[in-house]
Amino acid sequence: MERVAIVGASMTRFGKREGEWIRDLLAEAGRACLDDAGVTPDEVEHLYVSNMASGEFEGQTGVPNALAHDLAAVPAYTARIDQTSSSGGAGVYAAWQSVASGASDMTLLVGGEKMTHRSTAEATDVIASLTHPVEYKHGVTLPSFAGLTARLYLHEYDAPRESLGKVAVKNHRNGVDNPHAQFRKEVDLETVLESPIIADPLRLYDFCPITDGSAALMLCPESVAREYADEYAVIAGIGGATDTHVVHERADPTTMRGVVESSEIAYEMADLEPEDVDVAELHDMFTILEFLQSEDLGFFEKGEGWKAVEEGITDRDGELPINTSGGLKSKGHPLGASGVAQVYEIYEQLTGDAGARQVEADVGLACNVGGFGNCVTTTIMEASE
Amino acid sequence: MSDSDGGEPTMEAYRYPDGSITYPGHPIGPDGEEPVGTVDLSEHTAEIVTWTTSTATPPGVREPNALAVVEFDVDGEPVRAIGQLATDDNPEEIDVEIGDEVRPVYAEELREPGAGIREPASQEWDGFRFEPV
Numbered sequence A: 001m002e003r004v005a006i007v008g009a010s011m012t013r014f015g016k017r018e019g020e021w022i023r024d025l026l027a028e029a030g031r032a033c034l035d036d037a038g039v040t041p042d043e044v045e046h047l048y049v050s051n052m053a054s055g056e057f058e059g060q061t062g063v064p065n066a067l068a069h070d071l072a073a074v075p076a077y078t079a080r081i082d083q084t085s086s087s088g089g090a091g092v093y094a095a096w097q098s099v100a101s102g103a104s105d106m107t108l109l110v111g112g113e114k115m116t117h118r119s120t121a122e123a124t125d126v127i128a129s130l131t132h133p134v135e136y137k138h139g140v141t142l143p144s145f146a147g148l149t150a151r152l153y154l155h156e157y158d159a160p161r162e163s164l165g166k167v168a169v170k171n172h173r174n175g176v177d178n179p180h181a182q183f184r185k186e187v188d189l190e191t192v193l194e195s196p197i198i199a200d201p202l203r204l205y206d207f208c209p210i211t212d213g214s215a216a217l218m219l220c221p222e223s224v225a226r227e228y229a230d231e232y233a234v235i236a237g238i239g240g241a242t243d244t245h246v247v248h249e250r251a252d253p254t255t256m257r258g259v260v261e262s263s264e265i266a267y268e269m270a271d272l273e274p275e276d277v278d279v280a281e282l283h284d285m286f287t288i289l290e291f292l293q294s295e296d297l298g299f300f301e302k303g304e305g306w307k308a309v310e311e312g313i314t315d316r317d318g319e320l321p322i323n324t325s326g327g328l329k330s331k332g333h334p335l336g337a338s339g340v341a342q343v344y345e346i347y348e349q350l351t352g353d354a355g356a357r358q359v360e361a362d363v364g365l366a367c368n369v370g371g372f373g374n375c376v377t378t379t380i381m382e383a384s385e
Numbered sequence B: 001m002s003d004s005d006g007g008e009p010t011m012e013a014y015r016y017p018d019g020s021i022t023y024p025g026h027p028i029g030p031d032g033e034e035p036v037g038t039v040d041l042s043e044h045t046a047e048i049v050t051w052t053t054s055t056a057t058p059p060g061v062r063e064p065n066a067l068a069v070v071e072f073d074v075d076g077e078p079v080r081a082i083g084q085l086a087t088d089d090n091p092e093e094i095d096v097e098i099g100d101e102v103r104p105v106y107a108e109e110l111r112e113p114g115a116g117i118r119e120p121a122s123q124e125w126d127g128f129r130f131e132p133v
Helices: A022-037 A054-058 A063-070 A087-100 A120-128 A142-157 A161-175 A189-194 A222-227 A257-270 A287-296 A305-310 A327-331 A335-350
Strands: A004-011 A046-050 A077-081 A107-113 A197-199 A213-221 A233-242 A279-281 A363-370 A375-383 B012-015 B037-040 B046-054 B065-074 B077-084 B101-107 B127-132
Touching: A004 A022, A004 A087, A004 A222, A004 A335, A022 A054, A022 A063, A022 A107, A022 A213, A046 A063, A046 A087, A046 A335, A054 A120, A063 A077, A077 A087, A087 A107, A087 A213, A087 A233, A087 A335, A087 A363, A087 A375, A107 A335, A120 A142, A142 A161, A142 A197, A142 A287, A142 B046, A142 B065, A161 A189, A161 A287, A161 A305, A161 A327, A213 A222, A213 A335, A233 A257, A233 A335, A257 A287, A257 A363, A257 A375, A279 A335, A287 A305, A287 A363, A335 A363, A335 A375, B077 B127
Parallel strands: A046 A077, A046 A107, A279 A363
Antiparallel strands: A004 A213, A004 A233, A107 A213, A197 B046, A233 A375, A363 A375, B012 B037, B046 B065, B046 B101, B065 B077, B101 B127
């Protein structure tokens, strides 16, 4: 199996992109990625588009073919990857697979979503449409799953409510130095804890925003990577897994089995352990998810992820920096783009291009979660030698 | 799933060959086998595993929307369900705790069909809320 390198990456500014639609956003990131990698459109053999719901949000379907046309990449093979919020991670998996298998020698992955023209209620409903009918009819939303799980986590592990707020404070602080982030503003703990209730015990600042944006990656066999980049990153391990569609059927609601299973696959493929990871991007769509993933990835013991935040271990200058990009919390969460943007951040860290966010890292991990842990992709990357 | 075909509504869970029970029922159970029977959970009480009150609700959903995951004990076999709490109180003043006992209470319409994105005919909209005992 070919080792797969990432030789170029890009992302648009995340936020409210007035007057720009899904095709505009995808093309912006796609063009920037071609430029970054020094690849011409006719070299692209496979083109994948990570996107959850352009049809539902905008009435625009067929975006992979539209993007191939807009980038002048025709006749590249193309496909849309929808795995809800983990569409980006699933796209990384598909793009990796295309190169690792030998089916493509140059694969462009572009993830994107256009959401902000919809009201919060409408966007929430589009996302909640992934739920099982017995959940949907009760008005269950992804934020309500977060509230249910957060209350149980705090109860089971005797964690203080403030620890969740500190995730938001940390990730907003990181986002200040990310020029692509939706929010580049610090928040203090008091502001987080006094913000309006959304799904108690969680409040407004425990949640990521609704976002427009796009991100892209260029992948090729490592054997030719030096032709395109002096510094590149290698996908050392990648794993994907699922959990039950009906969330309440899980034996332990504070464990995301998809995270456990996907990371075990990725660690084994990379021949690495959780202790080897220097920097991680986790899917903090809700603050509670950073605790769950940091535990289920093996970084911390079950029920102790909150202590790591309290002790500053996951700060940018801590032992294991988590969400140096600002995470979904501060950077924003354009559904199909998020998993791609997580890998973009790790790529920037491993190639030394993260600017003010730079940490010392040879190994990075990205964990992208769809639904409430329903689908997960974990990607482990190494810096080129 | 409630069943209103003529009789009293039921909160129907499926039982599988290994004794496990799920709500909702599935064509294939956790043991990989087809179900062998049903259980009406509406005849049982349950304990609150966790709960929340959602204030940012989608179209056609009451606001605020108090929700709970509850666990029934059916002859020693645990089975969980999710549903609305039978309360419309202020979210700051919902008077339930983890471990409280609740009973299922039938509601003809849990949210307004057609107000949200899902096709109204694709699923049922009635079901059981949970009322503190």
